[in-house]
Amino acid sequence: MSRKFLITRPRHEYGVTYLFYWSEEILRFAKKNNISFSDFKDKKANRKNVEKYLKKQDPKLVIFNGHGSPTMICGHEDEPLIVSNENESLLNSKTTYAISCEAAADLGKRIVEKDGKAFIGYEGPFGFIYDASKECTPLKDKLAKPFKNVSNTIVISILKGNSIEKAVGKSKHLTSELIRKYSTSDSEPGYKEIRFWLFWNRYFLRVIGNPATKF
């Protein structure tokens, strides 16, 4: 299995559009460090493409951005890409990070039970706040930036060769630092909400499988 990864990033509504743009930092890091990847964005983030790629290319790491539930991870227009008891075995021998609601509650466990190396995801809803006046330019949204940094820390740390345990640990540590940073003033609009929703994601973040797994 070669050292390459797959990333899916639909952009069909505002929530996932933020994740779409957050991923660009990851892709820039990968390019700079000569790490191979396939970027299934927009309509390309569909089940047919993902299944074909996972069967033929066998990447070591798969990153999903999209909506989810305890039994599925979705792509463009919320098409289910990976579904419990249907195609989760496609993630055998792989590390998966799903920036999706609730996928760690059941699907992530099934993937690891069926020989997935490791699954990182959220057992509850993945939440973040954003400034509605910036929804067309997510990277200029200062309210959403801490959420981008916390999530991207996981992936970039894995790409640097750290274990998933260390990567998630770094992300959790960053969350604590940011909560402290945004505690300095309640007069700043949005700071209370940033703290609460950063805490929310950390509370639901799970690592399932072998914590020593590396990319």
Place this chain on the structure above:
Amino acid sequence: MVDYEEIKKLVLIRLESMPPNIKVSIGSGKDLSREELVNEVKNESELGKLIIKMQLEYLRSMKKGF
């Protein structure tokens, strides 16, 4: 023992003071405005109950310094 109604009140005060330009993205197509979040909590929807529960967890964690 923490009073559920007190925590709910605290959540509503927090949400009602949220700047109106802020939205919360929380799952499939649920990008909620301040008013929508307040209604979720007031009506104790599934999400509203989870927000109340998480406020309690947040306060517990705050005591420990996160």
